Amino acid sequence: MKTVVFSIVGSVMDNRGRDEGRWERWRPTVSLCQHDDVIIDRLELLYDNHTATLAEQTSEDVSRVSPETEVRCHRVNFRDAWDFESVYGILLDFARSYRFDTEVEQYLIHITTGTHVAQICLYLLTEAGYLPGKLIQTGPPRRGSKTAGTYQVIDLDLSKYDQIASRFRKEHDEGQAWLKGGIETANADFNRMIDQLELVCIRSNEPILLTGPTGAGKSQLAQRVYALKKQRAKLSGELVSVNCATLRGDGAMSALFGHRKGAFTGAVTDRIGLLKKAHGGMLFLDEIGELGLDEQAMLLRAIEEKVFTPFGADKEVSSDFQLIAGTNKDLASEVRAGRFREDLLARIDLWCYRLPSLRERIEDLVPNIEFELETFASKSGSLVSFNKDARERYMKFSHSAEASWSANFRDLNASITRMATLADGGRITSQQVQDEIERLRAKWRNVDGSIAPASHDPQRLVSALIGEEACGNIDLFDQATLAAVLQACRSSSSMAEAGRKLFSQSRKQKSSSNDSHRVKQILDRYGVRFADIRDRLRD
Numbered sequence: 001m002k003t004v005v006f007s008i009v010g011s012v013m014d015n016r017g018r019d020e021g022r023w024e025r026w027r028p029t030v031s032l033c034q035h036d037d038v039i040i041d042r043l044e045l046l047y048d049n050h051t052a053t054l055a056e057q058t059s060e061d062v063s064r065v066s067p068e069t070e071v072r073c074h075r076v077n078f079r080d081a082w083d084f085e086s087v088y089g090i091l092l093d094f095a096r097s098y099r100f101d102t103e104v105e106q107y108l109i110h111i112t113t114g115t116h117v118a119q120i121c122l123y124l125l126t127e128a129g130y131l132p133g134k135l136i137q138t139g140p141p142r143r144g145s146k147t148a149g150t151y152q153v154i155d156l157d158l159s160k161y162d163q164i165a166s167r168f169r170k171e172h173d174e175g176q177a178w179l180k181g182g183i184e185t186a187n188a189d190f191n192r193m194i195d196q197l198e199l200v201c202i203r204s205n206e207p208i209l210l211t212g213p214t215g216a217g218k219s220q221l222a223q224r225v226y227a228l229k230k231q232r233a234k235l236s237g238e239l240v241s242v243n244c245a246t247l248r249g250d251g252a253m254s255a256l257f258g259h260r261k262g263a264f265t266g267a268v269t270d271r272i273g274l275l276k277k278a279h280g281g282m283l284f285l286d287e288i289g290e291l292g293l294d295e296q297a298m299l300l301r302a303i304e305e306k307v308f309t310p311f312g313a314d315k316e317v318s319s320d321f322q323l324i325a326g327t328n329k330d331l332a333s334e335v336r337a338g339r340f341r342e343d344l345l346a347r348i349d350l351w352c353y354r355l356p357s358l359r360e361r362i363e364d365l366v367p368n369i370e371f372e373l374e375t376f377a378s379k380s381g382s383l384v385s386f387n388k389d390a391r392e393r394y395m396k397f398s399h400s401a402e403a404s405w406s407a408n409f410r411d412l413n414a415s416i417t418r419m420a421t422l423a424d425g426g427r428i429t430s431q432q433v434q435d436e437i438e439r440l441r442a443k444w445r446n447v448d449g450s451i452a453p454a455s456h457d458p459q460r461l462v463s464a465l466i467g468e469e470a471c472g473n474i475d476l477f478d479q480a481t482l483a484a485v486l487q488a489c490r491s492s493s494s495m496a497e498a499g500r501k502l503f504s505q506s507r508k509q510k511s512s513s514n515d516s517h518r519v520k521q522i523l524d525r526y527g528v529r530f531a532d533i534r535d536r537l538r539d
Helices: 020-024 049-065 084-097 116-127 162-179 188-203 218-231 249-257 293-305 331-336 342-348 359-380 388-398 409-422 430-448 458-466 468-472 476-490 495-502 515-525 530-536
Strands: 002-008 042-047 070-075 105-110 134-139 150-154 208-211 239-243 282-286 322-327 351-354
Touching: 002 116, 042 049, 049 070, 084 116, 105 116, 116 134, 162 188, 162 218, 188 218, 188 351, 188 359, 208 218, 218 239, 218 282, 218 322, 249 293, 293 342, 331 342, 359 388, 359 409, 359 495, 388 430, 409 430, 458 468, 458 476, 476 495, 476 515, 476 530, 495 515, 515 530
Parallel strands: 002 042, 002 105, 042 070, 105 134, 208 322, 208 351, 239 282, 282 322
Antiparallel strands: 134 150
16 A cells, blocks of 8 residues: 655754755654655645745655655645644645545654644544544654654554553443442343443433333432543532422422522522532433423523523523433323423433333342342441342242332332341341232232232133133133233233243243243234233223
8 A cells, every 4th residue: 555644844843944954954754754664655745835935845855865755735824823723624624625545545644743733633633534544753863863763653543552442441341330330230231221321421411311110220320420420520510419290380490490589479589499500510300201391491491502591580590511311201202292392302312221120130130139238238237148048039039920029129129128127137037038028019919909810810801802702712721821921911011021920930941031032922822912911901
């Protein structure tokens, strides 16, 4: 491949006079073409009106020391060589107009000459890919040496530098661990989400929308996102959190945007509001779907324009914050129902992450149990653990179809806290586990009204879905099997979750499991679609 170098004529270092004495002094641009181990096929020489004569002389001298090097001169007029915006714009225009051919030519960008501003601009344009090449920096020879000096080629692809790549990987891993709260997780979908979220935390200040069921960990994740950004010096302000379900009427406007004294009855002093308090930091609006339409409109403007008007005020105030919103609602459905603004949803869902339920990531149950025990120990000062039989009994129940974990990690936290508090001598016994299982069974039965599939009338359940005539053509044994599948699907958000409930024992014997496929096979046999089950089977 041909080697092409871009260089700016150095008005000082390249200017060594016109007499023969100039050959005794080091000139960066000329020296580029004097190295035996670097053959420059073409030199693209940039100059402005003040260095036209010097560019001509430099071109002649390059041809003298390296006849094989073609020199092309380009006039670029820097109105102010120390004005960053002007220099960058001119060099960007040059880069965009130049016809690069990376298949047959390799490019080096010389960053030794020109003002420091020009050198920085060349670096940035190379890093951004506008100048598709590597940097080259030259240096003078040692005193008394007759060599052309030194040079160093710098590749900005940092992944090629092992130590730098290793450090980036370490920082990335540390960021992931921070977002997970130090809990090792095995769920592939959750890990991929955290992997991307770590990059977004560092590289973006745009809003983040966290969705998922109650108790899935949205508030905790928002706190960890803030802590990571704070640790990486991406934020200077504080984390301000509010549950929007607690905001109503004038109180919502006042809490979020502040108010002026006398704005309404009871407003005896000024209030700055949560948005202003979050300036320079992060605002976490949990259950954002509960906000009224007026508050949504003001929030949209505050996100887009960084300004808003406090309740009862006649002047705008500004606040620059990053927003994290949380919801367990389907905001798209809320938009269709007229309860949520479409433009606000479009603005906040640039980075949208759904946190899975505990049932959906049941493989992470063990590390989360250990985390809850460690948290209890740090608060109480007492170490607590399960005895062997108690642990096996609790794990078996936790993975069974009975365990709905309807409040997700809140249920787990409460369960472990109860058992740890009642444990004598720091040991959770089988009897305590059995008592806790009965407590959870009663709680979940009261919360969602679900009952074990075996106690449901199979014929009534199946006929409600596929009709009495079709049900009459199915053996009673098959009716019971289908009823168990339907009951599991009713209480699950996906076929995979239903499959984990139904095949909790047999799946342990398989090297790999596809629970959703097993469920789909059964449903397809009777012409049933998973999406229809919840709608057509109601209590």
